[in-house]
Amino acid sequence: MVGYLVVLLLLLAAAAYWIGRTRAIASVNGDVARLHSLPGQHGMFLALFAAGPALLAIVLWSLVTPGIESSIIADRFSSELSGMGVPQVEAFIRDARAMAFGGVVGFADPAKEAAAAAYKSIHTTSTWIIWAVALVLSASGFYWAYSRIAQAYRARHVVERVLRAFLIACSVVAILTTIGIVLSLIFESLRFFQQVPFYKFLFGTHWSPQSAFTGAGTEAGAVNQDIFGMVPLFAGTLLITFIAMLVAAPIGLMAAIYLSDYASKSVRAVAKPVLEILAGIPTVVYGFFAALTVAPYFRGIGESLGLNVASESALAAGVVMGIMIIPFVSSLSDDVINAVPQSLRDGSAGLGATKSETIRKVVLPAALPGIVSAMLLAVSRAIGETMIVVMAAGLAANLTANPLEAVTTVTVQIVTLLVGDQEFDSAKTLAAFALGLVLFCITLTLNIVALRVVQKYREQYD
Amino acid sequence: MTDAISSFGAVGRPVSIHTDRAAKARLKGRYRTETWFKWLGAAAVALAGLFLVLLLSTIVTQAIPALRQNYLTLPIDLSAAKVDPAKLDAANYDAIAQEALTAKFSDVTSRQDKRLLRGLISTGTGVFLRKDIAADPGMLGGTVDYAVPLDDFADLYLKGLLADVGSDEAISTSVTPSETSGDIDLTFGDDAMLTLARGHGATEGENGMLTLTSGASSLLVAFNGGMVKLTALSPGTNGTAVAKGTVIEALDSTAPAASGQAFLRVIDTPEASRKISDKMIVWLDTLKSAGLIESRFNSIFFFTGASREPELAGVWGAVVGSFLTMIVTLAIAFPIGVSAAIYLEEFAPKNRLTTIIEVNINNLAAVPSIVFGLLGLAVFLNFFGMPRSAPVVGGMVLALMTLPIIIIASRASLRAVPPSIREAALGIGASKVQTVFHHVLPLAMPGIMTGTILGMAHALGETAPLLMIGMVAFIVDIPGGFTDPATILPVQIFMWADFPEAGFQQKTSAAILILLLFLVIMNAIAVILRRRFERRW
Numbered sequence: 001m002v003g004y005l006v007v008l009l010l011l012l013a014a015a016a017y018w019i020g021r022t023r024a025i026a027s028v029n030g031d032v033a034r035l036h037s038l039p040g041q042h043g044m045f046l047a048l049f050a051a052g053p054a055l056l057a058i059v060l061w062s063l064v065t066p067g068i069e070s071s072i073i074a075d076r077f078s079s080e081l082s083g084m085g086v087p088q089v090e091a092f093i094r095d096a097r098a099m100a101f102g103g104v105v106g107f108a109d110p111a112k113e114a115a116a117a118a119y120k121s122i123h124t125t126s127t128w129i130i131w132a133v134a135l136v137l138s139a140s141g142f143y144w145a146y147s148r149i150a151q152a153y154r155a156r157h158v159v160e161r162v163l164r165a166f167l168i169a170c171s172v173v174a175i176l177t178t179i180g181i182v183l184s185l186i187f188e189s190l191r192f193f194q195q196v197p198f199y200k201f202l203f204g205t206h207w208s209p210q211s212a213f214t215g216a217g218t219e220a221g222a223v224n225q226d227i228f229g230m231v232p233l234f235a236g237t238l239l240i241t242f243i244a245m246l247v248a249a250p251i252g253l254m255a256a257i258y259l260s261d262y263a264s265k266s267v268r269a270v271a272k273p274v275l276e277i278l279a280g281i282p283t284v285v286y287g288f289f290a291a292l293t294v295a296p297y298f299r300g301i302g303e304s305l306g307l308n309v310a311s312e313s314a315l316a317a318g319v320v321m322g323i324m325i326i327p328f329v330s331s332l333s334d335d336v337i338n339a340v341p342q343s344l345r346d347g348s349a350g351l352g353a354t355k356s357e358t359i360r361k362v363v364l365p366a367a368l369p370g371i372v373s374a375m376l377l378a379v380s381r382a383i384g385e386t387m388i389v390v391m392a393a394g395l396a397a398n399l400t401a402n403p404l405e406a407v408t409t410v411t412v413q414i415v416t417l418l419v420g421d422q423e424f425d426s427a428k429t430l431a432a433f434a435l436g437l438v439l440f441c442i443t444l445t446l447n448i449v450a451l452r453v454v455q456k457y458r459e460q461y462d
Numbered sequence: 463m464t465d466a467i468s469s470f471g472a473v474g475r476p477v478s479i480h481t482d483r484a485a486k487a488r489l490k491g492r493y494r495t496e497t498w499f500k501w502l503g504a505a506a507v508a509l510a511g512l513f514l515v516l517l518l519s520t521i522v523t524q525a526i527p528a529l530r531q532n533y534l535t536l537p538i539d540l541s542a543a544k545v546d547p548a549k550l551d552a553a554n555y556d557a558i559a560q561e562a563l564t565a566k567f568s569d570v571t572s573r574q575d576k577r578l579l580r581g582l583i584s585t586g587t588g589v590f591l592r593k594d595i596a597a598d599p600g601m602l603g604g605t606v607d608y609a610v611p612l613d614d615f616a617d618l619y620l621k622g623l624l625a626d627v628g629s630d631e632a633i634s635t636s637v638t639p640s641e642t643s644g645d646i647d648l649t650f651g652d653d654a655m656l657t658l659a660r661g662h663g664a665t666e667g668e669n670g671m672l673t674l675t676s677g678a679s680s681l682l683v684a685f686n687g688g689m690v691k692l693t694a695l696s697p698g699t700n701g702t703a704v705a706k707g708t709v710i711e712a713l714d715s716t717a718p719a720a721s722g723q724a725f726l727r728v729i730d731t732p733e734a735s736r737k738i739s740d741k742m743i744v745w746l747d748t749l750k751s752a753g754l755i756e757s758r759f760n761s762i763f764f765f766t767g768a769s770r771e772p773e774l775a776g777v778w779g780a781v782v783g784s785f786l787t788m789i790v791t792l793a794i795a796f797p798i799g800v801s802a803a804i805y806l807e808e809f810a811p812k813n814r815l816t817t818i819i820e821v822n823i824n825n826l827a828a829v830p831s832i833v834f835g836l837l838g839l840a841v842f843l844n845f846f847g848m849p850r851s852a853p854v855v856g857g858m859v860l861a862l863m864t865l866p867i868i869i870i871a872s873r874a875s876l877r878a879v880p881p882s883i884r885e886a887a888l889g890i891g892a893s894k895v896q897t898v899f900h901h902v903l904p905l906a907m908p909g910i911m912t913g914t915i916l917g918m919a920h921a922l923g924e925t926a927p928l929l930m931i932g933m934v935a936f937i938v939d940i941p942g943g944f945t946d947p948a949t950i951l952p953v954q955i956f957m958w959a960d961f962p963e964a965g966f967q968q969k970t971s972a973a974i975l976i977l978l979l980f981l982v983i984m985n986a987i988a989v990i991l992r993r994r995f996e997r998r999w
Binding site for chain 1: 492495498499502504509513517798799804809816826828830836837839840847893926929934956959967970974
């Protein structure tokens with residue numbers, strides 16, 4: 001329905017472009033040079049005003065109507081819904097909507113069918129309203145802009161101003177995304193901290209939200225606050241990140257040194273794409289590799305050595321994550337090492353130092369801030385990495401430093417808490433947002449520190 | 463220089479602190495360190511390469527079996543008595559196919575064995591049969607030879623992935639059975655069989671009795687047109703061996719089989735540690751030697767949606783879902799990203815707002831992807847009430863994630879256009895907007911496209927944020943639109959990797975191969991674009 005409206009408006013815009021152009025040319029009897037703006041700009045001006053406001057109205061409408069419609073339904077059926085918990089009300093409205101517009105219906109009852117019918121009629125009304133509003137906006141915009149087109153009219157300025165506004169709006173999307181992330185994380189986390197005090201969350205050492213439950217449905221009120229302690233998750237994350245960095249830092253750094261200072265052109269021509277491919281492989285593939293190949297392999301080795309290695313050991317997940325991060329470390333370090341001026345290397349060589357001495361005693365110290373920053377970014381990447389640990393690390397929170405045992409991480413818990421059926425109000429679901437907030441803060445801090453390290457300690461050579 | 467140290471070295475030159483013995487040793491040590499360091503670097507690169515080879519070879523070797531599927535050709539009775547041409551939907555096609563199969567093994571009588579036998583063919587057989595009949599009603603009215611897909615275990619066994627089966631070896635002694643069916647005794651002419659059973663993990667009992675439990679290899683003896691599975695052995699009189707056994711395929715007679723007439727087949731993998739029983743193996747081997755089983759290109763895998771049954775599961779639904787999601791991502795991220803880059807690079811004044819935007823974009827690029835999933839869940843699903851599992855929401859989340867990548871790449875590309883171009887355009891009277899859109903943007907386009915394709919490739923492989931917005935649901939239907947519930951390729955891989963059935967492991971690898979193929983194609987396009995169109999000024 002509304003799709004047709006959009007298509008209609010786009011057709012209108014095309015027609016308006018042509019009409020505006022023709023009118024502009026006609027207004028100077030074909031002597032285009034006398035126009036202030038090009039005919040095409042007049043056309044664009046007319047098209048913008050004919051379709052723009054109406055399209056904006058449609059976008060606005062499609063954003064707000066679902067909420068308004070649901071609240072009207074909730075209001076109209078308040079007697080049926082009274083006494084239901086929030087999840088049930090949500091399910092009721094979801095089902096009603098599914099019945100009205102097609103979709104997966106949980107189960108049907110007469111009240112829901114009535115709600116679906118009401119939903120349908122409300123939706124029809126609101127569709128009619130948007131059609132009317134859009135057409136009125138379109139017609140009045142067209143009329144206004146059409147009457148403006150004249151020889152001296154500065155259509156170009158208007159068009160360019162609108163375009164610039166559009167460009168600014170697009171750049172603001174990035175800010176809006178950040179604001180959206182921060183606000184959604186903070187709001188949901190605040191709701192969580194109303195149920196579980198934040199010190200218990202931050203410093204508690206027991207994590208088992210799956211067993212959280214003191215009631216179900218409407219009674220799900222009281223929450224066992226002591227099972228939301230995130231220390232074991234954090235420890236697990238750090239353990240896996242540490243193992244990953246043990247693999248990635250030396251290999252990545254040495255690879256970068258070799259490629260920038262030793263490797264011949266032909267070696268570089270092979271090695272660079274290899275690292276790029278390694279970087280381009282989706283993490284879910286690494287996860288599969290970790291879970292099905294590396295973990296059983298480590299388990300086998302452990303058994304032959306008489307060690308008890310968990311099948312979801314931190315070691316397997318950490319090593320594979322390290323492999324994933326190698327190209328990240330090496331490409332960042334490569335940039336930093338290449339940025340050290342050649343004159344330093346030449347000076348060192350002139351004093352009789354061997355290549356490795358030059359690298360170890362001159363290049364690396366000069367590149368140190370950049371390397372530290374690269375490592376911090378790699379740590380941040382490892383902490384935020386999800387799929388490898390979801391597939392290869394454990395689920396049970398386990399406060400241990402033994403890499404052979406299974407540990408769980410922040411990201412794993414976010415996924416387990418949010419995948420599958422969820423009640424949006426339960427502490428269990430909200431805990432995921434609190435974890436997300438922690439994750440966001442940690443990675444953000446690491447990124448900022450990485451940036452500051454480079455800014456503060458970078459040597460200026462030129 | 464010439465006086466004090468007047469001692470001379472072997473070569474006759476004066477020895478200084480740079481040439482004395484200690485210095486030489488030091489130099490040697492320094493060169494050794496140099497070599498070590500160099501080799502360490504080379505080893506690091508080689509190790510990275512090794513990891514890549516290991517990863518890819520593991521996946522490719524696992525994926526190859528999934529590209530083919532074994533089909534069993536059965537004579538299916540589609541006469542009017544079985545299928546009423548007027549009421550095609552009423553017929554029980556599964557039962558018809560199963561009857562055709564059980565008819566092949568008339569000596570399988572017990573209820574349990576029959577169920578086992580029926581399990582050889584896929585549970586989706588009826589669906590395929592009905593579809594094919596609907597497409598070609600000419601099949602009705604008689605008996606047709608129809609190829610049905612085998613069940614995943616049967617299929618895996620035939621691909622050699624479930625059990626190690628040795629080839630048949632002739633037994634160099636006579637074998638005499640006591641009965642032709644049921645539990646029987648076998649008498650072997652010599653006791654070589656006892657040694658053999660010991661070698662295959664038989665449990666020693668009293669009086670030299672050997673029991674072949676399900677933890678030991680299975681020993682099957684084929685003779686007289688039938689097959690007997692040995693369960694226990696004991697030494698007989700005069701150096702013979704007596705074995706107890708269960709007949710799997712009925713023997714023709716109780717006549718003794720002469721030396722070289724009976725064959726021993728050893729299934730090395732113990733029955734307890736494989737997912738296919740001895741009986742099923744025997745039946746499958748019989749069917750195979752009758753030439754009824756053929757291995758075909760696995761069209762089910764490539765052209766159908768997901769399923770709980772490994773042999774029926776396909777990736778097409780996920781591929782379509784990925785495609786729809788990517789369209790949404792591209793439609794949102796490309797125009798917004800390029801516009802933002804144009805504004806920041808060409809128009810933006812240097813003020814606080816633009817600095818904030820820049821810092822912001824760089825930070826967004828480093829936010830863990832799962833956080834974008836949380837954003838999608840909280841904002842798109844819960845605040846705006848958008849549908850769960852829909853490609854449109856997935857596309858929006860991925861678009862927000864890809865946006866910083868596209869903006870950064872586009873800005874670099876715009877920056878590379880030399881100022882002379884802008885000055886020339888402005889000089890002949892173009893407005894700022896005209897300069898950018900008519901001159902700078904077209905020149906920067908190849909670079910922008912390259913960056914966009916790389917960003918899209920990154921988005922295509924992304925999994926975690928889509929788990930958050932419910933794209934992990936089990937969806938059988940192939941999505942037809944942007945708001946239909948759908949799943950995408952990486953999420954499908956994640957789900958299959960979690961399924962316990964052995965058949966899914968190969969399917970997962972094959973799906974990974976498809977995903978990697980798409981990524982390779984996208985990267986190749988990016989490289990070609992870069993090579994062909996990128997200009998350096």
